[in-house]
Amino acid sequence: MPTQIQQEFILHFGEMGSRWGINRTVGQIYALLFLSDRPLCADDIVEALGVSRSNVSMGLKELQAWNLVRLRHQQGDRRDYFSTPEDMWEIVRTLIAERKKREIDPTLTKLRELEMQTPEDTDSYAQARMAELRELIEAMTGFYDEMNRLETERLVALLKMGSKLTKIAGGAAKVLPLRKTKA
């Protein structure tokens, strides 16, 4: 049974759910698991949140599709227990990976597809715009792939360096502009 503060956190996650592309119940389930120091089974969740059993089942299925929860089993109990990873950075990685998969990759695929269909000599503004968008997405996802390969320690180190990185980038700037600038 969550405390007052915990309840508020859970309700907040529920409300934010829609902005994050998940529904209220899924948000609440995630928050509950996130705060819990032990894995919970579906009935624990039903009790804590006061929603229907089937709703919890669907919510858990969705969280599994997002790779956001781990399925655990307890000795001599055949119920499924769920928990979130201890390591917060792992959660962030998963979140980014999944959102990229759902929100970026389909568009990149579509842009490439459309480019294939396009007659060689087409040369409209729209065509150029789409090509530029594709290039930008490729540049960003390429960068993402490389960062994703790094261990967490190095990633956090980079993060902490912050704008000190500017100095390093300083020399390179203007040498490889991605595209023409205004003037």
Added chain:
Amino acid sequence: MPTQIQQEFILHFGEMGSRWGINRTVGQIYALLFLSDRPLCADDIVEALGVSRSNVSMGLKELQAWNLVRLRHQQGDRRDYFSTPEDMWEIVRTLIAERKKREIDPTLTKLRELEMQTPEDTDSYAQARMAELRELIEAMTGFYDEMNRLETERLVALLKMGSKLTKIAGGAAKVLPLRKTKA
């Protein structure tokens, strides 16, 4: 009147809209403006997309709230014309800024708020989890703020460096671990 390819792009943006947290019409309007080499007025959009005038009006309002379109005026015409920025990186910056504002900032605020309310001596797992989440969000938004200050040239330079940055981070790693590791 958009070509076949352009239509497909527009429809794709419409479909993706829900995943991106905007609705179909807003997605389509944005795609249309993005591809157009000149600013369009509401009626141009109504004609191109075949949706109601009021729907377009609401969609444009929403895009303005997202700072994703610019309002233009033509000489001797009192209609409002809309366009998207030429510079794709500006678009990306806006997108990131707005999503942060809608999806991250409210949670950070809430976490701080809850922390204020928490009795000094509370020491549950949930409490620690929330504090850790707050710290992580602070670290990431801090990094974001610094990156956001850089001009596009330097940002792109960093992007292109990709995993070469690892070497730089190499020395720092393990010196400032954000948190204890597993073992």
Added chain:
DNA sequence: CATTAGTTTCAGAAATTTCTGAAACGCGCG
């Protein structure tokens, strides 16, 4: 100041998403 060209608001219709209870399903065990 009435007209006209344009935009915005709004109440309800339409569509979509979420949630529920009931039924179906799966599986280990005696």
Added chain:
DNA sequence: CGCGCGTTTCAGAAATTTCTGAAACTAATG
């Protein structure tokens, strides 16, 4: 097998979001 315990599916109910046409509003113009 058939019972008990647990999970999943599903059709429809409930809630929410999106879309529309009509009315209200705004401001330049003759």
